[in-house]
Amino acid sequence: AQSVTQLDSHVSVSEGTPVLLRCNYSSSYSPSLFWYVQHPNKGLQLLLKYTSAATLVKGINGFEAEFKKSETSFHLTKPSAHMSDAAEYFCVVLILTGGGNKLTFGTGTQLKVEL
Amino acid sequence: NAGVTQTPKFRILKIGQSMTLQCTQDMNHNYMYWYRQDPGMGLKLIYYSVGAGITDKGEVPNGYNVSRSTTEDFPLRLELAAPSQTSVYFCASRASGVSYEQYFGPGTRLTVT
Numbered sequence: 760a761q762s763v764t765q766l767d768s769h770v771s772v773s774e775g776t777p778v779l780l781r782c783n784y785s786s787s788y789s790p791s792l793f794w795y796v797q798h799p800n801k802g803l804q805l806l807l808k809y810t811s812a813a814t815l816v817k818g819i820n821g822f823e824a825e826f827k828k829s830e831t832s833f834h835l836t837k838p839s840a841h842m843s844d845a846a847e848y849f850c851v852v853l854i855l856t857g858g859g860n861k862l863t864f865g866t867g868t869q870l871k872v873e874l
Numbered sequence: 875n876a877g878v879t880q881t882p883k884f885r886i887l888k889i890g891q892s893m894t895l896q897c898t899q900d901m902n903h904n905y906m907y908w909y910r911q912d913p914g915m916g917l918k919l920i921y922y923s924v925g926a927g928i929t930d931k932g933e934v935p936n937g938y939n940v941s942r943s944t945t946e947d948f949p950l951r952l953e954l955a956a957p958s959q960t961s962v963y964f965c966a967s968r969a970s971g972v973s974y975e976q977y978f979g980p981g982t983r984l985t986v987t
Contacts, residue, residue, distance in 0.1 A: 768914070791974060800980075801980060801981075802878070802964060802980045803917075803966075803978040804978070808975065810974075849916055849917070851916075861907075861919055861922065862907075862917075862919075862976060864916030864918075866914060867916055
């Protein structure tokens with residue numbers, strides 16, 4: 760079965776320092792993976808997606824993620840955190856079905872950015 | 875485009891009451907989804923639809939019903955509200971094809987007391 764595990768429920772960084780949010784996946788085939796961001800009291804917004812093209816994926820707002828098959832990981836990074844990055848981040852795997860091709864969400868990582 | 879819109883934003887229900895959460899999208903997407911989000915958990919799929927007139931159950935369908943009479947609208951019905959249905963509900967839609975990107979509404983925060 761396809762699933763994702765987000766290794767940290769909370770991450771705290773200082774503004775201007777790098778961000779690393781960790782995600783491992785489990786899949787019996789080459790997965791499609793996504794990172795979504797949710798700002799407080801808002802809906803979810805797609806940050807980036809991996810669909811078996813380039814293993815290093817660039818997203819919006821300076822985020823990127825690298826698909827590493829050998830490590831079954833899809834960690835999200837950003838070189839320099841900004842206060843506006845404070846939000847909850849979800850790693851998501853696409854499950855192919857005969858119907859609606861469903862997304863399975865990780866439990867989320869809350870990113871706190873301090874001055 | 876307004877994207878995916880949801881009403882209401884907030885609602886408090888008493889146990890046993892019923893209500894309908896509205897979801898509308900103006901992107902002509904065939905696929906639509908309802909999720910619930912509980913604290914400390916990811917989103918769980920309640921129901922989904924692959925087109926007008928076609929719906930199917932997700933992971934947690936018990937206590938809910940849906941209909942899809944038009945491409946634009948995908949309402950979620952709670953018939954007999956229970957405290958376990960206290961949650962934030964998100965509607966999403968996506969286009970056909972291989973992108974698989976889902977677009978989310980702003981959510982409805984529901985409390986059942």
